[in-house]
Amino acid sequence: MLEKIQTPMIIVNFKTYLEATGRKAVELAKKAEKVSNETKVFIGVAPQFADIASIAKATKIPVFAQHVDPVKPGSYTGHVLAESVKEAGAVGTLINHSERQLKLSDIDEVVKITREKGLISVVCANNPNISAAVAALNPDVIAIEPPELIGTGIPVSKAKPEVVTDTISLVRKINSKVVILCGAGITNGEDVAAALKLGTQGILVASGVVKAKDPYMVLREFAESTKL
Amino acid sequence: MLEKIQTPMIIVNFKTYLEATGRKAVELAKKAEKVSNETKVFIGVAPQFADIASIAKATKIPVFAQHVDPVKPGSYTGHVLAESVKEAGAVGTLINHSERQLKLSDIDEVVKITREKGLISVVCANNPNISAAVAALNPDVIAIEPPELIGTGIPVSKAKPEVVTDTISLVRKINSKVVILCGAGITNGEDVAAALKLGTQGILVASGVVKAKDPYMVLREFAESTKL
Amino acid sequence: MLEKIQTPMIIVNFKTYLEATGRKAVELAKKAEKVSNETKVFIGVAPQFADIASIAKATKIPVFAQHVDPVKPGSYTGHVLAESVKEAGAVGTLINHSERQLKLSDIDEVVKITREKGLISVVCANNPNISAAVAALNPDVIAIEPPELIGTGIPVSKAKPEVVTDTISLVRKINSKVVILCGAGITNGEDVAAALKLGTQGILVASGVVKAKDPYMVLREFAESTKL
Amino acid sequence: MLEKIQTPMIIVNFKTYLEATGRKAVELAKKAEKVSNETKVFIGVAPQFADIASIAKATKIPVFAQHVDPVKPGSYTGHVLAESVKEAGAVGTLINHSERQLKLSDIDEVVKITREKGLISVVCANNPNISAAVAALNPDVIAIEPPELIGTGIPVSKAKPEVVTDTISLVRKINSKVVILCGAGITNGEDVAAALKLGTQGILVASGVVKAKDPYMVLREFAESTKL
Numbered sequence: 001m002l003e004k005i006q007t008p009m010i011i012v013n014f015k016t017y018l019e020a021t022g023r024k025a026v027e028l029a030k031k032a033e034k035v036s037n038e039t040k041v042f043i044g045v046a047p048q049f050a051d052i053a054s055i056a057k058a059t060k061i062p063v064f065a066q067h068v069d070p071v072k073p074g075s076y077t078g079h080v081l082a083e084s085v086k087e088a089g090a091v092g093t094l095i096n097h098s099e100r101q102l103k104l105s106d107i108d109e110v111v112k113i114t115r116e117k118g119l120i121s122v123v124c125a126n127n128p129n130i131s132a133a134v135a136a137l138n139p140d141v142i143a144i145e146p147p148e149l150i151g152t153g154i155p156v157s158k159a160k161p162e163v164v165t166d167t168i169s170l171v172r173k174i175n176s177k178v179v180i181l182c183g184a185g186i187t188n189g190e191d192v193a194a195a196l197k198l199g200t201q202g203i204l205v206a207s208g209v210v211k212a213k214d215p216y217m218v219l220r221e222f223a224e225s226t227k228l
Numbered sequence: 229m230l231e232k233i234q235t236p237m238i239i240v241n242f243k244t245y246l247e248a249t250g251r252k253a254v255e256l257a258k259k260a261e262k263v264s265n266e267t268k269v270f271i272g273v274a275p276q277f278a279d280i281a282s283i284a285k286a287t288k289i290p291v292f293a294q295h296v297d298p299v300k301p302g303s304y305t306g307h308v309l310a311e312s313v314k315e316a317g318a319v320g321t322l323i324n325h326s327e328r329q330l331k332l333s334d335i336d337e338v339v340k341i342t343r344e345k346g347l348i349s350v351v352c353a354n355n356p357n358i359s360a361a362v363a364a365l366n367p368d369v370i371a372i373e374p375p376e377l378i379g380t381g382i383p384v385s386k387a388k389p390e391v392v393t394d395t396i397s398l399v400r401k402i403n404s405k406v407v408i409l410c411g412a413g414i415t416n417g418e419d420v421a422a423a424l425k426l427g428t429q430g431i432l433v434a435s436g437v438v439k440a441k442d443p444y445m446v447l448r449e450f451a452e453s454t455k456l
Numbered sequence: 457m458l459e460k461i462q463t464p465m466i467i468v469n470f471k472t473y474l475e476a477t478g479r480k481a482v483e484l485a486k487k488a489e490k491v492s493n494e495t496k497v498f499i500g501v502a503p504q505f506a507d508i509a510s511i512a513k514a515t516k517i518p519v520f521a522q523h524v525d526p527v528k529p530g531s532y533t534g535h536v537l538a539e540s541v542k543e544a545g546a547v548g549t550l551i552n553h554s555e556r557q558l559k560l561s562d563i564d565e566v567v568k569i570t571r572e573k574g575l576i577s578v579v580c581a582n583n584p585n586i587s588a589a590v591a592a593l594n595p596d597v598i599a600i601e602p603p604e605l606i607g608t609g610i611p612v613s614k615a616k617p618e619v620v621t622d623t624i625s626l627v628r629k630i631n632s633k634v635v636i637l638c639g640a641g642i643t644n645g646e647d648v649a650a651a652l653k654l655g656t657q658g659i660l661v662a663s664g665v666v667k668a669k670d671p672y673m674v675l676r677e678f679a680e681s682t683k684l
Numbered sequence: 685m686l687e688k689i690q691t692p693m694i695i696v697n698f699k700t701y702l703e704a705t706g707r708k709a710v711e712l713a714k715k716a717e718k719v720s721n722e723t724k725v726f727i728g729v730a731p732q733f734a735d736i737a738s739i740a741k742a743t744k745i746p747v748f749a750q751h752v753d754p755v756k757p758g759s760y761t762g763h764v765l766a767e768s769v770k771e772a773g774a775v776g777t778l779i780n781h782s783e784r785q786l787k788l789s790d791i792d793e794v795v796k797i798t799r800e801k802g803l804i805s806v807v808c809a810n811n812p813n814i815s816a817a818v819a820a821l822n823p824d825v826i827a828i829e830p831p832e833l834i835g836t837g838i839p840v841s842k843a844k845p846e847v848v849t850d851t852i853s854l855v856r857k858i859n860s861k862v863v864i865l866c867g868a869g870i871t872n873g874e875d876v877a878a879a880l881k882l883g884t885q886g887i888l889v890a891s892g893v894v895k896a897k898d899p900y901m902v903l904r905e906f907a908e909s910t911k912l
Contacts, residue, residue, distance in 0.1 A: 133820040133821055173858075
């Protein structure tokens with residue numbers, strides 16, 4: 001999977017924000033693509049399920065689902081099938097975001113399904129211990145996000161740098177290959193640079209970009225800051 | 229909402245069947261549209277979230293989501309927002325399918341959300357008592373499906389006609405307007421005619437159409453049988 | 457079931473408050489029993505599972521579980537079996553409390569199980585519509601508790617009397633026998649009297665009693681107020 | 685915590701079996717205590733919540749809850765509080781049994797709570813990867829149980845010895861102290877001896893004891909076989 005992804009990487013989670021739903025999701029994805037083309041930094045977007053296909057058609061940006069269910073094709077009304085998001089154009093998926101947490105065995109199952117289907121798995125974790133637990137499941141990417149900082153504008157890299165360094169240290173004892181991102185509270189380039197300086201390989205961001213007055217400018221600043 | 233829907237009505241639930249995912253979902257929806265045009269019978273399809281937009285673009289058939297979450301726009305990663313499926317082209321949604329059951333208060337919340345957003349609510353129920361409970365929440369449509377018959381090819385209208393008639397009787401004491409469908413085990417026109425004869429106003433079907441050798445022919449037979 | 461219960465009734469939910477855990481749960485139950493003996497008002501207590509047996513041994517007060525799972529005896533580790541709480545001494549159970557909500561079909565299943573096992577079912581509901589839905593499932597008791605008022609000290613009978621009267625009106629159209637309680641925010645006798653004046657047959661209370669400086673005095677006031 | 689527990693250890697999960705509910709739960713616990721006294725092998729029992737106190741009073745056998753919720757004292761109706769099961773007499777708890785699985789972050793939270801409260805944490809895991817993930821959370825005990833073998837009478841130590849040895853190998857890379865049990869399908873002393881020979885430090889058993897014609901004899905055989 002890793003040949004498809006580069007580090008540093010930035011993933012923008014569109015959540016269920018109206019500013020990133022439907023037509024606006026496509027517009028935002030185009031801005032992200034523009035920044036990626038201009039800066040040569042890997043930027044992925046994670047829109048709602050119903051917007052995956054439109055974004056995949058309108059752009060070449062890597063698209064991630066926000067969640068995939070631990071199910072195979074069959075009688076699972078209302079579930080999110082890996083095959084479905086892949087055919088719609090997704091290259092990967094977030095898993096276990098703090099707003100959509102899974103049972104441990106379901107995380108394991110979804111990671112396996114993504115591996116079989118050739119999708120990039122980005123598993124979110126709340127703290128260093130949980131990150132280490134996730135590392136044992138061998139996903140492609142771990143994103144550490146202290147839930148208490150999500151949406152606050154207080155970046156984990158500043159407020160709790162030890163959360164990031166402890167995560168890296170615990171994860172690396174178990175898994176030398178997994179890409180480590182951090183998230184929560186990132187609003188400017190300085191936060192991004194700080195995150196990378198602490199040893200992460202990128203960031204997962206949501207409101208900091210989606211709710212920004214000028215998402216293009218913010219993302220551009222983020223991307224440039226990965227090069228500092 | 230009811231001006232948008234006609235009875236008798238047929239809704240085809242695509243579940244997460246591979247035969248009804250991605251490109252194949254669009255093809256199946258086109259067949260359903262053809263039958264609807266030829267027979268003038270209301271046929272809706274309920275594909276996976278990622279296929280709603282493609283089907284809505286490729287056809288004029290009414291598209292239903294398979295599920296909507298009880299959330300407003302905001303920080304809800306991996307959730308299904310009513311606004312999102314509506315902008316993608318859905319005219320309604322299944323709610324509380326036996327494979328995606330909800331807490332009672334969430335059913336109430338989603339029914340309210342669909343009403344605000346102008347989406348048709350189709351709430352599934354397992355038995356007559358539960359159908360009566362659902363009727364008190366004032367959805368547009370109730371679909372009674374005994375879960376033990378789903379996918380069996382044994383139609384509820386034959387195996388347990390009293391489930392259907394009890395449902396109608398209990399529901400009508402509480403709610404005179406809601407459209408009542410029945411589902412589970414329907415595979416041929418005879419089953420459809422039996423369901424309507426018992427007093428329902430249509431059917432919810434999945435494998436009987438999706439897994440059929442010739443879905444067009446089966447749906448055509450279903451549609452004709454609503455006129456008997 | 458109704459021969460076992462009297463109205464007006466007061467049920468005290470011990471939640472997982474430390475003030476009502478273990479030895480302190482037994483003490484609190486004894487105070488409730490004292491008030492019940494003195495006032496001849498029906499008072500039940502709903503302690504944590506592990507305290508049911510001790511309270512049932514130490515008092516004659518009616519004990520309710522706070523929750524029962526929709527399972528039969530068998531391979532269900534960590535579940536709460538109706539048979540188990542009954543043998544421990546419970547005479548009934550809360551179901552679907554807003555802090556322990558259930559899928560609609562599970563509420564139906566648990567109500568059926570309690571009926572089979574001779575346990576009093578007290579189903580909680582958030583609003584009038586949901587109360588009406590619950591009424592269709594024929595429990596013994598419905599407790600309407602607007603979750604936004606729980607623990608606030610603002611009684612529903614004052615803040616939202618129309619919630620109570622709408623509930624009574626909707627429920628009675630569907631079910632003439634079910635006992636209707638109201639809860640949330642009740643802290644003094646005046647609130648209790650107001651609740652009964654609106655047409656309820658009792659109250660469900662938690663912090664108003666458990667966290668009171670003198671639970672005996674508060675309960676005594678509650679009980680007396682049911683006679684006004 | 686480990687000073688309280690000895691290895692080899694046997695834990696008998698009473699599940700919600702009627703044969704191990706209420707008065708019968710106490711009787712079964714007494715048999716287990718007798719075997720433990722006679723053989724000097726550590727035997728714990730995990731009864732339903734409502735039976736913890738009675739067993740703790742009637743015996744000196746170590747009692748485990750079957751589950752604890754990730755909550756602190758407060759407004760959590762129907763939840764299982766660590767403080768409550770501890771005061772009732774439990775010395776530990778099962779966590780994440782395959783019949784009561786938890787979100788990853790909740791496992792982490794419950795392990796922390798048990799540590800704070802001085803309870804022994806026994807976290808169940810479905811497969812070697814999940815066992816390794818659990819090991820990163822530093823519980824006292826891990827019990828590996830392939831869910832497909834639970835209740836079958838086919839012991840994992842025979843059917844899938846590599847599951848056990850892989851688990852031990854993966855877990856030990858991450859955590860050198862955690863006690864490793866295996867479970868599922870164990871019905872006789874040979875199975876127990878096989879489990880220990882593969883490197884585990886004991887077993888988690890349910891129907892093999894609870895549903896046995898003579899639970900005392902079976903447990904006695906199990907205990908003796910840990911000495912082979």
